[in-house]
Amino acid sequence: METLVQHLIASGAFGKNASPDMVATIVVFVMSAVVFLGVAFPFAGIVSWAERRVWARIQSRVGPNRVGPQGFLQWLADGVKHVCKEDIIPDESDAPLFKMAPYLVMLAFTLPWAVMPFSSSLILADLNVGILYMTSVTALTVVGVLMAGWASNDKWSLIGGIRSAAQIVSYEIPAGLSIFPVVLMTGTLSMQGIIRAQGWAPQHWFLFANPFTFVAANILYISALAEGNRTPFDLPEAESELVAGFATEYSGMRYLFFFMAEWGNLFIIGAIIATLFLGGWQFPHVTKSVVVMNILQVITFNVKVLFLVFVSMWIRATLPRVRIDQLMTLCWKYFVPISFVNMIGTAVWVAIWPDGNAAMGYIMFAGALALAAVFTQRVIYYLRRSRMEVYFNPTI
């Protein structure tokens, strides 16, 4: 932030005697507006389109392709439709809470963007408790969802809300414990501090720092999926069991708010993983220009996050849903103990090699590459096998 402000003052865009405070305030205001209006809300919309297209490809369908090129503007059409729809509030519901719940969920979705580290300069507030802030405000979702389920005064909604509360509160624990290894290694909770402690090359990422962080990254990703109500953990809104779960009684824009938050949360999940384990915006220092470097860093960060968003879509299209007892078993019997082992293991590792073990990074990166190669080979094999020639024209 300081570098950007100094750069702007030096460029003379704000006059000769611009005060750093004023410039910083203007920058923060402009950036908040750009982030919320230009990134967060459109992202949630675009993800809804992208997810439907990705699903369609996986399910050998076409997907939305009518509004705009390749159906790209479908999310705008859906948004307009939902705004125009009647906002039904059931007579028997607790109206004030019923109306408020979607806004709480939206709040939980917007607040994390304050500490979203897009690049070395582009971050609204580099809090010294950044990652702690992020995990705590995303947990606000549970209040909104539980409120929605209960205020609807519908038994299906109530079950959805209660399931959501149980699930999000449980998975907060392994998620929180999986952040600790990184904090142990860096000694900071600041998003930028964590990213600066990593390098641009994969072997310097915390994902490959030691075996414990690798496991922690996977647990964190799975727990984050569970917190974001994504398949295979989409029990709160399990449509085949609970109709639409906590959102059953909602309609119009309020219904859309829940799903905007869900799709938007994908970015936040990806951002947390990318920041903690994938080196965030780190990019090789190729130019002295601050602006060009920042643009390259924004692109790097977004590529990493969008890859993780794609993986979550992929998972959602592939896996069935677990049952509530299996969900709890997975969390309490497997993830929580493994997370504790990770934490202790990393502590021991840091005690032995305070500056990290450089060789381990290369070994683990090589292992990961081998794993990725085997995986890609299997995917290609199945793709080839499934793309068998269909021997007759189905539309006779």
Added chain:
Amino acid sequence: MSTLHTEEMTLNMGPQHPSTHGVLRFVVRADGEVMREAIPDVGYLHRSIEKIAEKVGYHGFMPYTDRVDYVCAMFTNQGWGMACEKLAGIEVPHRGEYCRVIAAEFNRIASHLLSVGAMAMDIGAVTPFTHAIREREMINDLIEELCGARLTFNYMRIGGVAWDLPPGWREKALAYLDHFDPILEEYNALISWNKIYVERLANVGVITPVEAINYNLVGPNLRACGIKWDIRKDIPYSVYPEFEFDVPVGDGHWGKLGDSMDRYVVRIREMAESSKILRQALQKIPGGPVLAKVARNFKPPKGECQIRLESGRGDMGWYVVSDGTGYPWRVHVRTGSFAAMGIIQKLSAGLMIADLVTLIASLDVIAPEIDR
């Protein structure tokens, strides 16, 4: 010490619920996520089809039989045809029987595809459903070419089938089977052996062989309990004795014998067996007419008859009483889904709400077949 006051929650599941496969209704008494009981409430799709038979005559009833079970309408067609033929002592031409078997077995594959696809959908996997529907769509295309309809076929007639196989159809059907066999393996790789999927199905809704017989389960639901009973083998009808095929039974490989996974696997394996039958039938199909001469004003002699056939949902019985006029005096259809509904109340105690959905799906209950 005073105990906390708790009460059971009564949930109304259906008739408008996304996973009740039509209009079923369950009254669920649940303690949190665990069900105490799920009481099925049938009758929402009752259309008096048996009474209609008494008013429209023998030939005229054939299109109505499609509506008894619209997911595998060929079998209801065949059942009505067989009952009337037995009543009047009509012999169906050999080629006609082959056409019936071919159409019916294609329909069995289509029905099972829908069943296993919907089952995956109910468990939350969205992709297998579209893949299953894609394959079913090709069968629908084939059957459309055969009889002009895609769902309610009205293909069979008393004394045979309405139309012969169109030119080139046989090759297309064989080509489809070549395409279908690997697809079944792909489908298994996609979902059947998925860890989460197996965990959701194994040991859920276990039916013991004794229970299955006592509750009158039929078809794949009965065979999943390890009882080898298939009307096609044990009370042969049509030209089934001319084909070689196995009767898959459940083996409890994934959990206990007779659990939901067994019922699912039996359906998957039955599709492969149907494919085997179809290959043989398409190879061996003889020449000749497909429809016997039957009077337009069909009046079977006075009497009654009962026939059984193996439909997609198991042993289907048709009971017809004739009083010698052009209209049947009484028709009764005995269907597998109705029997399967009966056991849900017993099995549901102690299951979770999410398991009720898989239980309904694994019993392959089709709403119109329950009520008729």
